[in-house]
Amino acid sequence: MVTNNKIKALFLDRDGTINVEKNYVFRVEDFEFTPGIFELLKGYQQKGFMLLVVTNQSGIARKYYTEDDFSDLNNWMIRQFQKQGIEITKVYHCPHHPEITGKCNCRKPEPGMILQAIQEFNIDPVNSVLIGDKKRDILAGQRAGIGKNLYIQNLLQTGLE
Template sequence: MKTKHQQKALFLDRDGTINIDKGYVFRIEDFEFQPGIFELVLEYVSQGYLIFIITNQSGIARGLYTENDYLQLTEWMKDEFRKKGIPIEKVYHCPHLPELTGECECRKPKPGLIVEAINEYAIDAKNSVMIGDKKRDIVAGEKAGIGKNLYIQNLLEKGAYRTGNN
């Protein structure tokens, strides 16, 4: 879905950012959206940002759930966003755990998945935003050249849903 001009994007971590982190969430019944997350993301959609999710999913490498379990939950989550008027362009995930699967370039804090999205969708990194709950999310965004890297905790606590107030 490449375009001739670069677009700005919002990159979101999943566990701890989109949903409450309960540790290796892979079942719909365990998935609880962060209060305020839909309002926050809708504000970016209204400003013309493409929406991407960038998530480490080491539970796959650990054998806690399968790739298929992860994909089923991801499709459900994307549908929930769609119902709120939020199109998710793509979800990128890293199923690896270096101790078990060896080193990779996609596990945050490495920027591999963000760089892949930037290249695949002609994203203007400097005018894009990464939101996460952990330092590794912020570091991955910085390494990928993302212009604004924000902690979800600060945004939700302040109710700073408007992109101009970040």
């Protein structure tokens, strides 16, 4: 494949990046969008980036909530973005936790979810961007060969820690 035919993508962590970090968010009433996230994503979308979410969801392995609970919240979140004119192409999630389900290659800082998306959508990692709130997000992006790996805290001046 010619590199020019490859897609550039914005990979986003969910908890702490798209929404305010609260432990194990799985209900709509607990989901609070990070201030400024809609504007940030609109900007990337206007620059031709495909928007993808890559999120660790160990609450599933811990049995705090189910795959269906995650899916319901995820579908609601995607609809909220659509109402703002923002299209999230796909959400990848890791339901594992190493102490419960064993080691996997998808739980960040492992790059499995990102590598899967790169293959699935013919993404050019070098011209892609990852935004997260934790070191494990940044490490996953680096391990997948993503060109820019940024902390949300450095992009949005909202006082988030």
